[in-house]
Amino acid sequence: MKSTLSLTVNGVTRDDVVPDNLLLVDYLRDKAGLTGTKIGCDGGECGACTVLIDGRPRHACLTLAATCQNAKVETVDGLSRDGRLTAIQRGFHEKLGSQCGFCTPGMIMASEALLRRNPDPSEADIRDALAANICRCTGYVKIIEAVQFAARERTA
Amino acid sequence: MNKISPIQSIGIPKPLVDGPEKATGKAMFAADFQATDATVGRILRSPVAHANIISIDTSQAEALPGVLAVVTEADCADGYGVLPIAMNEWALARHRVRYRGEPVAAVAAMDVATAQRALDLIDVVYEELPAYFTADEARAEGALDLHDDKPGNIEREVEFDLGDVDAGMAKADLVREVDFHCAEVCQAQMEPHAAFAEYDAARERLTIRPSTQVPFYVHKMLARTMGMSESHIRVIKPHIGGGFGCRTETLQSDLIAGLLARKARGTVKVVLSREETFITHRGRPESHIKMKVGMTKDGTITAVDFTAQQRGGAYSGYGIVTILYAGSLIYGIYDIVSARFQGYRVLTNTPPCGAFRGHGTVKTRFAFENLIDGMATELGLDPFAVRRANLLVAPTMTENDLLVNSYGLDQCLDWVEKASGWKQRKGKLGPNKGLGMACSHYISGASKPKHWTGEPHATIHLRVDWDASITLLTGAAEIGQGSSTVMAQCVAETLGVDMGRIRVIAADSALTPKDNGSYSSRVTFMVGNASIDAAQNLKALLIEAAARKLEIAPEDVECLGEVYRGGQQDQGLTFEEVVMEALKGEGTLAVKGIYDTIPESWGGRKYRGAAIGGTMAFSYAAQVVEVTVDPDTAEITVDKVWVAHDCGKALNPLAVEGQVQGSVWMGLGQAMSEETRFHDGLPLHANMLDYRVPTIVESPPIEVGIIEANDPHGPFGAKEAGEGSLTGFLPALTNAVADAMGVRATALPLTPDRLLELLEKKARDERVSANASGKVA
Amino acid sequence: MEYLPEMHLHNPATVEEAIRLHDAAPASRYLAGGSDLLVNIRRGIEQPDHLVYLNGIAEMHAITDGPDQISIGAAVTLRELAESVLLREHFAAVAQAAGEVAGPSHREYGTLGGNLCLDTRCVFYNQSEWWRAANNYCLKYRGDTCHVAPAGKKCFAAFSGDVAPALLLFDAEVELAGPDGRRRIALMDLYRNDGMDHLTLTSGELMVAVHVPKMPSAIPTGYAKSRVRGSIDFPLAGVAVRMGLQDQLIADLRIGLTGVSPLPFLVRGLETFIGRRPDDACLEEVRDVVRRQAKAMKTTLTPPHYRRRVAGALAQKLAESIF
Numbered sequence A: 001m002k003s004t005l006s007l008t009v010n011g012v013t014r015d016d017v018v019p020d021n022l023l024l025v026d027y028l029r030d031k032a033g034l035t036g037t038k039i040g041c042d043g044g045e046c047g048a049c050t051v052l053i054d055g056r057p058r059h060a061c062l063t064l065a066a067t068c069q070n071a072k073v074e075t076v077d078g079l080s081r082d083g084r085l086t087a088i089q090r091g092f093h094e095k096l097g098s099q100c101g102f103c104t105p106g107m108i109m110a111s112e113a114l115l116r117r118n119p120d121p122s123e124a125d126i127r128d129a130l131a132a133n134i135c136r137c138t139g140y141v142k143i144i145e146a147v148q149f150a151a152r153e154r155t156a
Numbered sequence B: 001m002n003k004i005s006p007i008q009s010i011g012i013p014k015p016l017v018d019g020p021e022k023a024t025g026k027a028m029f030a031a032d033f034q035a036t037d038a039t040v041g042r043i044l045r046s047p048v049a050h051a052n053i054i055s056i057d058t059s060q061a062e063a064l065p066g067v068l069a070v071v072t073e074a075d076c077a078d079g080y081g082v083l084p085i086a087m088n089e090w091a092l093a094r095h096r097v098r099y100r101g102e103p104v105a106a107v108a109a110m111d112v113a114t115a116q117r118a119l120d121l122i123d124v125v126y127e128e129l130p131a132y133f134t135a136d137e138a139r140a141e142g143a144l145d146l147h148d149d150k151p152g153n154i155e156r157e158v159e160f161d162l163g164d165v166d167a168g169m170a171k172a173d174l175v176r177e178v179d180f181h182c183a184e185v186c187q188a189q190m191e192p193h194a195a196f197a198e199y200d201a202a203r204e205r206l207t208i209r210p211s212t213q214v215p216f217y218v219h220k221m222l223a224r225t226m227g228m229s230e231s232h233i234r235v236i237k238p239h240i241g242g243g244f245g246c247r248t249e250t251l252q253s254d255l256i257a258g259l260l261a262r263k264a265r266g267t268v269k270v271v272l273s274r275e276e277t278f279i280t281h282r283g284r285p286e287s288h289i290k291m292k293v294g295m296t297k298d299g300t301i302t303a304v305d306f307t308a309q310q311r312g313g314a315y316s317g318y319g320i321v322t323i324l325y326a327g328s329l330i331y332g333i334y335d336i337v338s339a340r341f342q343g344y345r346v347l348t349n350t351p352p353c354g355a356f357r358g359h360g361t362v363k364t365r366f367a368f369e370n371l372i373d374g375m376a377t378e379l380g381l382d383p384f385a386v387r388r389a390n391l392l393v394a395p396t397m398t399e400n401d402l403l404v405n406s407y408g409l410d411q412c413l414d415w416v417e418k419a420s421g422w423k424q425r426k427g428k429l430g431p432n433k434g435l436g437m438a439c440s441h442y443i444s445g446a447s448k449p450k451h452w453t454g455e456p457h458a459t460i461h462l463r464v465d466w467d468a469s470i471t472l473l474t475g476a477a478e479i480g481q482g483s484s485t486v487m488a489q490c491v492a493e494t495l496g497v498d499m500g501r502i503r504v505i506a507a508d509s510a511l512t513p514k515d516n517g518s519y520s521s522r523v524t525f526m527v528g529n530a531s532i533d534a535a536q537n538l539k540a541l542l543i544e545a546a547a548r549k550l551e552i553a554p555e556d557v558e559c560l561g562e563v564y565r566g567g568q569q570d571q572g573l574t575f576e577e578v579v580m581e582a583l584k585g586e587g588t589l590a591v592k593g594i595y596d597t598i599p600e601s602w603g604g605r606k607y608r609g610a611a612i613g614g615t616m617a618f619s620y621a622a623q624v625v626e627v628t629v630d631p632d633t634a635e636i637t638v639d640k641v642w643v644a645h646d647c648g649k650a651l652n653p654l655a656v657e658g659q660v661q662g663s664v665w666m667g668l669g670q671a672m673s674e675e676t677r678f679h680d681g682l683p684l685h686a687n688m689l690d691y692r693v694p695t696i697v698e699s700p701p702i703e704v705g706i707i708e709a710n711d712p713h714g715p716f717g718a719k720e721a722g723e724g725s726l727t728g729f730l731p732a733l734t735n736a737v738a739d740a741m742g743v744r745a746t747a748l749p750l751t752p753d754r755l756l757e758l759l760e761k762k763a764r765d766e767r768v769s770a771n772a773s774g775k776v777a
Numbered sequence C: 001m002e003y004l005p006e007m008h009l010h011n012p013a014t015v016e017e018a019i020r021l022h023d024a025a026p027a028s029r030y031l032a033g034g035s036d037l038l039v040n041i042r043r044g045i046e047q048p049d050h051l052v053y054l055n056g057i058a059e060m061h062a063i064t065d066g067p068d069q070i071s072i073g074a075a076v077t078l079r080e081l082a083e084s085v086l087l088r089e090h091f092a093a094v095a096q097a098a099g100e101v102a103g104p105s106h107r108e109y110g111t112l113g114g115n116l117c118l119d120t121r122c123v124f125y126n127q128s129e130w131w132r133a134a135n136n137y138c139l140k141y142r143g144d145t146c147h148v149a150p151a152g153k154k155c156f157a158a159f160s161g162d163v164a165p166a167l168l169l170f171d172a173e174v175e176l177a178g179p180d181g182r183r184r185i186a187l188m189d190l191y192r193n194d195g196m197d198h199l200t201l202t203s204g205e206l207m208v209a210v211h212v213p214k215m216p217s218a219i220p221t222g223y224a225k226s227r228v229r230g231s232i233d234f235p236l237a238g239v240a241v242r243m244g245l246q247d248q249l250i251a252d253l254r255i256g257l258t259g260v261s262p263l264p265f266l267v268r269g270l271e272t273f274i275g276r277r278p279d280d281a282c283l284e285e286v287r288d289v290v291r292r293q294a295k296a297m298k299t300t301l302t303p304p305h306y307r308r309r310v311a312g313a314l315a316q317k318l319a320e321s322i323f
């Protein structure tokens, strides 16, 4: 079965005919051409596909696109403003929160969600918020520093 | 007058040159490439562990509408393998399957559903054979050989006996021998394997973007497997989502993508699932190690006698190298005067193992550092004192002829001892808390490449044109470790120019010079040196041009990076002006830099395979781990890690810290939660829930001390930074737990259930001995 | 692109509509957050033709504070449960358990209903189609032997939801709606001791809400789970404890367990501890009672021995810490 899906992705309103069995992550990557969102596992185990739906983090790999009717979806592809890196993106870049970069889109979206609701997170808050996102490169030390940097930048 | 000076680029924390792409989602990984005509490649895998393939019938799959190609071993011109002496693999199983999950056939179809249906339509008839899932089973009397040319299922037996081990043991005040067991582990890099292959049917040419650390090897093996001229293949390395060694050899998925694209005469994307990525494996083998050490009362090690048996999996891969490293790298860190080793690399019906960060050294070092820690306790010695009693003095040559030109282990020890407050805190942390320490080392690239051709180890091209930008062309594979950044730094530093002038183009066989790839921590050392060489060559040209324009002798030109001048009073020429002058009559500048290792570093000849271990320089690391153990649940919390790493000159301290933290943490996963087991050869951990990569919650703070014992041959003195400190974590953890709980773990990972067993055994033993002494009294 | 079978998605706005839609098609499934169901569909364990999506049903999203009970809609997310001030005050163990499920992103969309109706888990079952086929499947799905206990005809796949044992402490009831109307049963009666068929829901029945009676006086409760990593992992054993004291003697003691058998359950025989002083000796006995009843089988990669021991240890620690 197919139906028309209307939603906004990174601020752009879209209407697409999608089959009911299409995963949101495949919709974003293959239909919308937004390949920033990554697939790192066979479902729900790694956090690489984390996107924001109506402002809250969610696994795009366990979400059917058709359930996102009228939703506001945000991915890493749409984060920078006027082509400039946002604070959280700068944090991951400048503080080396990103090595290979494969976990980075998911990490950044989960961090973004955290900072929006908690502009001044403690280290424990950061650990809690990123606890569903696996990184295999950094040992997380610099990821925490990246989020702390972004929190400072955003409030400054 | 303005003080102008060359711009400094090394020794300063630098974000990665390709960082912004990664933070914006623009970085293109293999699976991110799209094409309207791209078809979906899927692989049919063996459900059985060991069997003869009687027949493969693909006719129904081929007839299915929407299927563009079906390939089997019949489409492969030849086998392949990473070591020229052990090429016994095929992209698709040939006549026999040897592990569950081995690729047997593959399809390219219009969409996933069709591809899936096509796989279901392929009919394979197997004749099952006895299968062996442990090294012992495979070595048992009467076991069937997996490969005809490997009798007894021994991939390689390694032996050496250097110095007088028996005399050394006799001289010792304490001799201890312990069995160690380490589970198999997997790299579990975050990006599942993928390849995007485009076949230009009009010209019979292939362009492929594989998720690899070794584009050059993939290039070679594609040519072999496809029976194509190497000149008709172009390999472009996309962004790589980690590798840690599993991508240091060509993987079947790379080859299958090429085969499918050619047969489909178009574009094919092969993206493996996480399960398939685990099955592809190439991880660190399960190992049994028997370690015996002799020590005098003051901690001096008199002799080492050890054996290792590795379950290598079904094919050779890097196996020979792994088992050789497991022996040879007992040397190079301490002053070992005599050592005996016997190692067996065994072929089994499990997915092939490979090279994993810290290749070959990790389990040997775990056994050794764990054992000597226990011996130190028995002798009443401080663990630091035992290490210090056995230090090397550089420059030196080890007993097995490994070159050690720089050595900062002593400084590493000092740093972690102080930073962790060892002297004040050890033994005083209270119940169920403990401190443990250990050391480790690693090579900065193998001095002899596997494919020895007489070419230099590394080649770099620099191109400068009228726009005065510098394009650095390298074959080296940036995989997140920051190699492109290091090269740009080396060139910028040598020329004294702003790094912003430099654009790195990496690993595109149509554009960049050949490079062997990113493995054995060779890139910074070898490619860094080649970058410096190239920059020096460029600088010579620029100085000549500046001299011409300034009408002075080249020796009198003062190069200040962005300005070239004749002396203090001279206003000088800008970099752009110098470049314009240099282009006159020449056109675009294209210079080259190369690097080659020196023969003294090629390792020994004292036993067969002794060259494995030879390197230009060793990195050194020491670490202290602090733990708290919950005595009821046996859960271990790592409260903090202090690690000092001697990487010679830290070219990019930010990246060094990141590499060291990542290494230590990867050691933590291996030590505490990760393992790969099988149920009748079926992988039990082939997902990210059961393969327990640590989460951010239990990952400790890791404080890094950078020690710079510069190496005379290193680029600006630099050595390896991305592997050496992994290994030390494993023994430092078990040593800390021993300190906290009085039980010494010899099997890894030390999961709560394993620790609980040790604690319960200790409690039982104490009860028994209390009862016994009660009776006596 | 992931391969998923053809499916029809329905978006009902009311419970009644949902039931009708479910009833109309043979192979249909209720879809809540999907954090378990979609994993299982991707693995071929579930192959529904129709999915009835529950998110649009307003009635199922409310947490209502009544005079004697608190009602929680089945579509309330785990994050909402964990953050609910009301629940934290009255049913601390429930809020804690909800906050321990999976990881933070899962809790954003994983629901209470999905957690309570979670499929049972086993290392031979939660695998891909290729894997299970190569292993000749198993009793629970498509096969004829159990790889955990090959001699038997029973499935031991473990119920591994975190929230159920906490709710059991409070005599929670679930409100079910089906083609034949609504009914209310004790949460305990939602489950049966059979890994293959552990829910007593009749075909097409939907969980609308959970009703939890308020306790006459505040009794301390808590939840703890054992897992190898600090996040994401399912419980190797999960323990919910409710212990009230009067004059420093145990006046009320309940312990709920999850992860150790095909159903969540309350530990039996704890009455004997009423009136005793909760000293070390007493709590060690409690620990031993829990251990004896936590009959974990080899359904996880962590051996059953450990899960049994740790269930006891967690019960003891919780009892020590909550009062």
Ligand SMILES: Cc1cc2nc3c(=O)[nH]c(=O)nc-3n(C[C@H](O)[C@H](O)[C@H](O)COP(=O)(O)OP(=O)(O)OC[C@H]3O[C@@H](n4cnc5c(N)ncnc54)[C@H](O)[C@@H]3O)c2cc1C
Residues within 6 Å of the ligand: A043, A044, A045, B689, C029, C030, C031, C032, C033, C034, C035, C036, C037, C038, C039, C054, C074, C075, C078, C100, C101, C102, C103, C106, C109, C110, C111, C112, C113, C114, C115, C116, C117, C118, C119, C160, C161, C162, C163, C205, C206, C207, C208, C232, C233, C234, C235
């Ligand atoms: C990596 C990972 C880790 C996890 N770790 C944990 C963990 O530690 N602890 C834990 O408890 N869970 C864990 N889960 C499982 C899951 O995320 C949670 O249990 C969650 O609460 C399930 O809720 P859901 O809404 O997503 O359920 P769904 O997936 O939507 O549904 C699950 C099942 O319940 C049925 N169902 C849902 N709602 C209703 C209803 N109202 N009436 C009738 N039937 C219904 C569905 O038909 C389906 O059979 C984990 C999942 C993943 C992917």
Ligand code: SF4
Residues within 6 Å of the ligand: C121, C122, C123, C124, C125, C138, C139, C140, C141, C145, C146, C147, C148, C149, C154, C155, C156, C157, C195, C299
């Ligand atoms: S307990 Fe037995 S029957 Fe049940 S899922 Fe596991 S293997 Fe299958």
Ligand code: FES
Residues within 6 Å of the ligand: A038, A039, A040, A041, A042, A043, A044, A045, A046, A047, A048, A049, A050, A059, A060, A061, A062
């Ligand atoms: S890809 Fe979605 S969690 Fe791993």
Ligand code: FES
Residues within 6 Å of the ligand: A097, A098, A099, A100, A101, A102, A103, A104, A134, A135, A136, A137, A138, B190, B241, B242, B480
């Ligand atoms: S940066 Fe590589 S996985 Fe996180």
